Amino acid sequence: MSRPTRARLAAGLVGVAVLVGIASAPSVPLTDAAFTDSEYASGSFTAATLSTPTVTSCTVTNFLGTFTGFTITWTSPYQKVQQRLSINNVVVDNTNVTQTGTGPYTYSATISSGLLNTLLGSLLGSTNTVRVDSIYSGTSWASPAVTRTLSVGGLLGLGGNNTCT
Structure with missing residues (x-):
């Protein structure tokens, strides 16, 4: 047999082997999966909220007309x-x-003028916002705040009355 004849015979055998392999391969299994299922659900929900605290009093303490602190x-x-x-x-x-x-x-906080000066600096002749709210630890959740206005007059009350309203 000549070389070209052997090459044709080898190519023919390879072709037959490929056809036999394809014919004997298992078929692709069918599936029941569907991504267009028409089922759905509905419902309503509301987010949890924190209750707003209630301020029952806010009073200022004075000594000779000079602000010494307040209690909320x-x-x-x-x-x-x-x-x-x-x-x-x-x-x-x-x-x-x-x-x-x-x-x-019931909560109460008595804040002295000394503590306020430490936290905020001099309060003479200033108007300050006092806020109370409830928080949920570890989150950014907070209730609506209740606010009061703390007004601090000057020395001996010369800059106005000391009030918490």
Whole structure:
């Protein structure tokens, strides 16, 4: 046999082997998967919210007309760890807050002028926003805030009255 004949014979055998392999291969299995299923569900939901605290009093203390501090009292259904008191957006440490009751709880914070000066600097002749809100620890959830305005007059009350309204 000549070389070209052997090459044709080898090519023919390879072709037959490919055809036999294709014919003996298992068929592709069918599937029941469908991505156009018409089933659906509906419902309604509301997000959880935190209750707004209720400020029951905000009083200023004076000595000879000079501001010495203030006391703010509020109620909330949440524990002390979920209470946030801030003045001009500076958070007051909760060690300055006392808790009483078993729920709803009553909270009170007496803030001296010395502590306020440490937190905010001089308050003479200033108007300050006092905020109380409830927070959910570890998240950015906060209740709507309750605010009071703390006005501090000058020395001996010369710059106006000391009030918390």
